[in-house]
Amino acid sequence: MRIAVFAGDGIGPEVTQQAVRVLEALALPGLELVEGDVGAAAYRKHGHPLPAETLAIARSCDAILFGAVGDFDCDGLERHLRPEQAILGLRKELGLFANLRPATVFKGLEDLTTLRPEVAAKIDLLIVRELNGDVYFGEKGVRILEDGRRQGYDIMSYAEDEVRRIARTAFTAAMGRHKRLCSVDKANVLETSQLWRDVVIEVSAEFPEVHLSHMYVDNAAMQLVKNPGQFDVIVTGNLFGDILSDQASMCVGSIGLLASASLAEGTYGLYEPIHGSAPDIAGKGLANPMATILSAAMLLRHSYQMEAEASRIEAAVSKALAQGVRGGDLGGTAGTREIGDAVVAAL
Ligand code: NAI
C-alpha cells in the first residue's frame, strides 16, 4: 500500500497529520506513506505549485491523500504559478474525471444544518460529478458581432464515452450503497443533456439491480432542499455538479466534516476535504481534521476495497461526535490534535 500524502498550505498540514495518525492506528500491513510538496509550499521550495518530483511521487503511488492548497500571498502570481494549479494539474495529469462527495448528517448534529432537523436527519447521499468535460472545457471566447456588440460564449459538450465512464462510476457506487441512482440533466432544453440521458440509460443495462431515475437540474436543486432524504446517488455533469455539490454540502452542516474523492479510471484516486486552506485559522491548531480523516476512509474504500476499515474510521468519527467532541466549526472548543486523539481512541 503506497499512498502519497500532499499536505499543502494553511491548515492542510495540520489536518493531514491527524488523518495520517488514523491510518497508522489501523496498522495496515505494508502501508507506506510518501510525502510530497504542493501549492504555495511547493512554489516557495521549488518555484512551482506542482513540481515534477511531486507528480512522480503521485504516479508511483496507488492513491493520494491531499490536504488543501491556497495562500493569499500568492494572489499576485501568474495564473500557472498559483497554488490552485496543483489540484488542477493533478486532475489533468492523472485523469481524475469523477468527483464523489458524500453527504450525511451525523447523529446529534441535525440542529446545526440549515434544514429542519427532521429533514436533515434523513440525508445520506452521494453526488458523483463529472470533472473533465462540459462547458468548462469547450471552445470559449468573446467575439464581436456584426453590429459591434461583444458576445461571450462557452460551448457545452459531452462525448458519449465521457458520459459512459462517469455513469459506470456512479452505478458502481450505487451498487455499494442503496442501489438507487438519479441522473440530473436538463434534457428538456439541452442536446448535450439528451445524449447524456440516452447514454446513462444504455449503461443502466449493465447494472440491472440499480433503480435509475432522471431529474431536471432545476427540480433537483429544489428537491435537495425540500426532501434530500429521497436521494441515494446523484450523477451529473461538471457544471450542474459544481453547483449541486456545494448546495448539498451546506445541507449537512459544517465544512469541517465533508470529504471528497476524485477518481481516475480503475482504482486510482485523490482524496481531500472539500474545505480550503483556511488561512484565518492556520497554524493555530483549531482546524477540524474530521473531513480529512473521512477522506482517508474514502481512500481505503475506493482505492483498496477496504470497506471494513473505511467503515471503522467513519464509525470512530461518529462516536467522537456523539461523545461531544466538537471543533470550532461545530460550535465546540476541541482543537485539531484533540479531535485526532478522540478519533484514534474511538477506533
Ligand atoms: P476555506 O474552506 O479555506 O475556509 C472557509 C471558512 O471555513 C473559513 O472561515 C475557515 O476558517 C473555515 N474552515 C474551513 N475548513 C475548516 C476546518 N477544517 N475546520 C474549521 N473551520 C474550517 O475557503 P476560503 O477561505 O474561501 O479559501 C481559502 C483558500 O483555500 C483559498 O486560497 C482557496 O483558493 C483555497 N481553497 C482550496 C481548496 C483545495 O485545496 N481543494 C478548496 C477550496 C478553497
Ligand code: MG
Ligand atoms: Mg465549487
